Amino acid sequence: MTKLLVTEITRMGPAVCVIGLQRDKEKVQSIRPVPTWVNGWLHFPYQRGEVLECSLAPICGAPPHVEDRALTKNFRKSATVGESDIVTYLRKAECADSLRGLFECAVYENKKGSGVYARPTEAHRSICGCQTQNLRLELCGNELRATLVLASGELLRDLPVVDRDWLDFKDAALAVERGANLAARLERFLNSQLQYKIMSCPHHFVRIGLTRPYREVCWLMLDTLFPMPKAEWLEEF
Amino acid sequence: MTPPQLSSLAEEGFRRIVETCFRQEAGASAPFPDETTDLIETGILDSMGWVSFLRAVETASGISLGSGLNEQPSSIAAIMGALQDSMKGPSASNDPQMRMNRAVGASTAFVAASSSVLGAKLVPSEEADRAFGMPIGKLRKRAGIESLAYAAADENELTLGARAAEEALRAASCGTGELDWIIATSETHHDYPALSAQLHSRLLARENCGALDVGGACLGLLNAMVVAQSLIGSGAAQTVGVVTADVHSRVLTPRRVVGEFGGLFGDGASAFVLRRDEHGRADSGYCVGDFLFGCAGQYASAIRVAPNEGGGLDVQFDGEALSRAAITRLEKVIAVLETRSGIARGSVGGFATHQPNPRLVAVLAKQIGVSPETFPAICRTSGNLGSSMCGAALHAALQQAAKAEFSQRKPIFLASLGPGMLLGGTWLTAASSGGAAFRR
Structure with missing residues (x-):
């Protein structure tokens, strides 16, 4: 039986992808539980911070998604961990200060437009945590994007935000019942109060993930951003 | 307001940019979609491709689109609309480069003459290999560098830059007294007085000719040129001298840096005379x-x-x-x-x-x-x-x-x-x- 602390739930089309932390003696490592036949969960009634008991079996996942494990016995919730404690555990798992350190390989920029990617044959993992010097969220053509500076001073621009909680927050902010000029209001919030809320938070932390290989590349995305969004922030704009 | 003729020219330019960027993203053989088609909903582009496409259009047009397209369909028509909106008034575009280009008029400055000089001492790259303690032939074989131009004992950034400037002024038939600004850039000159001030004195420019140093290292020339173009375009200057000068051989020495880096550099200078394009004087030059x-x-x-x-x-x-x-x-x-x-x-x-x-x-x-x-x-x-x-x-x-x-x-x-x-x-x-x- 494995105890898994759910650390990220990301949107992947109609499904969600889940990653958790597993303690193995002194080591804390990321594990991605997957159903036996697909990569995502169409129904996942759990929240981040919940500790789930489950049975997992190793599978031969396509690299660099070496964290994949097949779920052989259903989840059972056993405890809940607070937001700052989740980050404490995440800091003990895979972390890097530099772009090359994220997936232990070179990272390439899209020559045509935006986005950065790693090559599946070069990347050694598909998830990594990092501290950022600065971070900005932006709504670009209705899509939530993040730009951040790593501790090394290297910059990552236009990362798609796939964190379910942040995307839910964006959707709630743009809900028609909230009135007019929704995008402009959200943008103003993202550019002002939010920046401060994120960067001044003592447990500010991000996790960057890789998409599944598509046309021989894995795009970088912002899997998780701490602090998590608060419903009361919607009252501020 | 933008004149109708300019507006239609702009639309033509925008359409070309949008089509080019779309094909870059979707593939050269992809059919160009109907203007109102939602590119994400129809699966022509995914959300990553859509944002990548928008960023490519922004870079190519110099106009920021992102926020202007929120709460709009992901369509070509929405992009064209946002681009057109940016032409409606001087403050409509939120891109500083686009504003700058538009304010100065892209063709108001032209390069009337140019010059370039190299350090007088030409040494085979093997000599640099030896000096930096690298295997002999490394620079030639690995980097393709056959020789390096090093400044002679009596040369420095000032002498090289002044020589290039004098040659460019002569080629432009332009007296030093005609210079309204001297804009200098160097990645190796860190002394005071600054290089532009020293050039100002050396060239005997007018006292009310401005002198300005800009940074950017290897990008320095472009930085200097855009300042020159802006000064000319704004009417603050008629003639601007742009000078670059670098003497790496005294900064990136074997005692200070490793050869794989320091061995690559040589010494030289360049100069350009930029003028306002009026009275047909640009006939022999190149417009910026x-x-x-x-x-x-x-x-x-x-x-x-x-x-x-x-x-x-x-x-x-x-x-x-x-x-x-x-x-x-x-x-x-x-x-x-x-x-x-x-x-x-x-x-x-x-x-x-x-x-x-x-x-x-x-x-x-x-x-x-x-x-x-x-x-x-x-x-x-x-x-x-x-x-x-x-x-x-x-x-x-x-x-x-x-x-x-x-x-x-x-x-x-x-x-x-x-x-x-x-x-x-x-x-x-x-x-x-x-x-x-x-x-x-």
Whole structure:
């Protein structure tokens, strides 16, 4: 039986992808539980911070998604961990200060437009945590994007935000019942109060993930951003 | 308000940009969609492709679109609408470069004359190998550098820069008294008085001629040129002298830096006389086009140089990452110049780019699919000249162009990079034609 602390739930089309932390003696490592036949969960009634008991079996996942494990016995919730404690555990798992350190390989920029990617044959993992010097969220053509500076001073621009909680927050902010000029209001919030809320938070932390290989590349995305969004922030704009 | 004629020209330009960027993203064979089709809903692009497409249009047009397209369908019509909106008033565009280009008028400044000089001491690259304790032949075999131009004992940034400036002024039949500004850039001159002030005195410029130093290292020439163009376009200046000068051989010495880095550099200077295009004076010169600038911070750690306490230099230099970044970025700048100017890269007569080393220039030419002959061979015999590299290449390209009949002179692309992966570019077109014959 494995105890898994759910650390990220990301949107992947109609499904969600889940990653958790597993303690193995002194080591804390990321594990991605997957159903036996697909990569995502169409129904996942759990929240981040919940500790789930489950049975997992190793599978031969396509690299660099070496964290994949097949779920052989259903989840059972056993405890809940607070937001700052989740980050404490995440800091003990895979972390890097530099772009090359994220997936232990070179990272390439899209020559045509935006986005950065790693090559599946070069990347050694598909998830990594990092501290950022600065971070900005932006709504670009209705899509939530993040730009951040790593501790090394290297910059990552236009990362798609796939964190379910942040995307839910964006959707709630743009809900028609909230009135007019929704995008402009959200943008103003993202550019002002939010920046401060994120960067001044003592447990500010991000996790960057890789998409599944598509046309021989894995795009970088912002899997998780701490602090998590608060419903009361919607009252501020 | 934008005049109707200008508006229709702009629309034509915007449409070309949108189509080019769409095909880059969706593939050359992808049919161009109906204007109102939602590109995400119909699966033509996914959300990553959509944002990538928007960013490509933004870079090529110099107009920020992102927020203008929120709460709108992901369609070509929405993009065209946002681009058109940016033309409605001077404050409508939120892109500083676009505002700058529009305010100064992209063709108000022209390059009347140019010059380039190299350090007088030409040494075989094997001598640099030896001095830096590298295997003999390394610079030649690995980087393609055959020789390096080093400043002679009586040469420095001031003497090289002044010589280049005097030659350019002479070529333009322009007296020093006509200069309204001297704009200097150097990545090796860190003394006071600043280089522009010293040049001002040395050239005997008028007391009310301004003197300004700009930074940017290897991007310095483009930084200096955009300032010159802005001064001319705003009416603050009629004639501006732009001077670059670098003497690496006294800064990047074997005692201070490793040879894989320091051995690549040589010494030189370049100068340009930029003038306002009026009374048909531009007939023999090259008009300066729009500028694009940016900073690709993901490569920030590829090169870092900082003084240490012992008087040496701490150099962090990831050659492989830097090479890859330089090629990718120069390629991207050239693609944007092509899209924005409407001038196909195949029609360009000369690429005056930064030349980190000859090998990379050859790779770049191959990557962008043009003849290596269109890149003036400067670095091979003189080494990397820093902020003077682009200037030396531009001067050579202008000299080459001058051999052709004026109406046959092809456009020139300028593209360069600086530490921190600063990037910039512009294009020059033979003044009277405006490059019309070479546009797509």
